[in-house]
Amino acid sequence: MSVAERAPDVMPATAVPPPDAHDTFLGFRVTPLTRRRLDLFRRNKLAVWSLWAFVAIFTLSLFAEFLCNDRPLLIRYDGQFYSPIFVAYPETKFGGFFEAEADYRDPFVKELIEEKGWILWPPIRFDYRTINYEMKVPAPSPPSRDNWLGTDDQARDVLARVVYGVRISILFGFSVVIFSSIIGIIAGATQGYWGGRWDLYFQRFMEIWGSVPTLYVIIIIASVFTPNFWILLGIFLLFSWMGLVGLVRTEFIRARNFDYVRAARALGASDWVVMFKHILPNAMVSTMTMMPFMLSGSVTLLSGLDFIGYGLPAGSPSLGELVLQARNNLHAPWLGFTAFFTLGTLLMLLVFIGEGVRDAFDPRKNVA
Numbered sequence: 001m002s003v004a005e006r007a008p009d010v011m012p013a014t015a016v017p018p019p020d021a022h023d024t025f026l027g028f029r030v031t032p033l034t035r036r037r038l039d040l041f042r043r044n045k046l047a048v049w050s051l052w053a054f055v056a057i058f059t060l061s062l063f064a065e066f067l068c069n070d071r072p073l074l075i076r077y078d079g080q081f082y083s084p085i086f087v088a089y090p091e092t093k094f095g096g097f098f099e100a101e102a103d104y105r106d107p108f109v110k111e112l113i114e115e116k117g118w119i120l121w122p123p124i125r126f127d128y129r130t131i132n133y134e135m136k137v138p139a140p141s142p143p144s145r146d147n148w149l150g151t152d153d154q155a156r157d158v159l160a161r162v163v164y165g166v167r168i169s170i171l172f173g174f175s176v177v178i179f180s181s182i183i184g185i186i187a188g189a190t191q192g193y194w195g196g197r198w199d200l201y202f203q204r205f206m207e208i209w210g211s212v213p214t215l216y217v218i219i220i221i222a223s224v225f226t227p228n229f230w231i232l233l234g235i236f237l238l239f240s241w242m243g244l245v246g247l248v249r250t251e252f253i254r255a256r257n258f259d260y261v262r263a264a265r266a267l268g269a270s271d272w273v274v275m276f277k278h279i280l281p282n283a284m285v286s287t288m289t290m291m292p293f294m295l296s297g298s299v300t301l302l303s304g305l306d307f308i309g310y311g312l313p314a315g316s317p318s319l320g321e322l323v324l325q326a327r328n329n330l331h332a333p334w335l336g337f338t339a340f341f342t343l344g345t346l347l348m349l350l351v352f353i354g355e356g357v358r359d360a361f362d363p364r365k366n367v368a
Contacts, residue, residue: 044360068157140329150332
């Protein structure tokens with residue numbers, strides 16, 4: 001037998017193996033390590049279903065104006081189409097008498113439109129500010145055919161305020177997580193990579209800054225300015241960025257003397273290139289596992305501030321304000337149940353997602 005016949009079946013060094021079915025995810029190429037983490041996350045069915053449920057809730061809340069509104073989605077009148085949800089039309093447009101914007105809940109206006117066309121309403125005919133003047137019982141009223149989750153003590157639809165409140169809470173939480181992560185990663189990276197006096201002085205600054213009572217700062221600022229979304233976001237960012245500094249700093253201290261970092265320095269890479277191109281991807285493991293928990297903490301803190309009266313402006317759709325309504329109206333248990341299940345569901349989904357992400361990034365776990 002010849003040498004060629006005795007040679008084992010091996011793939012030539014120049015041959016390229018066929019791409020695996022999992023080499024892409026949502027159209028993007030992924031590394032074997034990323035693929036392993038995705039497989040680990042998929043194995044956690046509770047985390048996967050929680051992620052889908054959270055995405056569905058957030059997506060629906062983004063279209064709150066199309067789900068809960070006191071303006072019709074579409075009107076056909078006298079052969080023409082109108083979109084009151086986008087454009088404010090005067091009552092005279094539909095044969096009325098006033099130049100002011102039409103009140104589409106007014107029976108007179110509805111009768112004028114339906115004489116020459118039709119109205120397409122959203123599923124819930126209230127937005128978070130709409131007061132239901134057609135209730136047959138005093139506010140807060142129990143769930144009914146018009147108000148599926150009842151009304152609060154100002155006769156506003158609870159379900160509409162929940163949908164708008166969920167959107168504000170999640171968007172606020174995402175904003176806090178994104179901006180605080182950017183600040184915290186930069187601060188932790190510079191501390192851990194450069195070390196020395198910069199690390200020493202910054203640590204002392206964080207000890208002093210972390211001892212400042214956040215609630216007192218919010219109360220002082222609220223007494224000078226009327227709190228709104230952006231002011232509250234700025235106040236949160238003053239303190240929330242410190243949550244990631246310790247994790248990132250530790251990872252950079254551990255990795256700054258690794259061989260690949262020394263090789264990058266020897267090849268002439270700048271400090272910023274070494275930090276954010278070579279070390280940061282490893283440090284992002286611990287950072288990514290913290291983000292879902294930071295999001296749930298931001299939602300909880302905003303709801304708490306709204307509950308004590310130092311959150312969003314009065315009248316804003318807020319989950320914390322709904323909790324306050326429940327406390328002030330113990331004879332209306334539907335308010336308490338709605339507040340409990342809304343906040344409880346959001347936080348539970350975020351915690352399950354966070355646990356799935358934490359397990360996926362755990363180096364001790366392997367795909368079977």
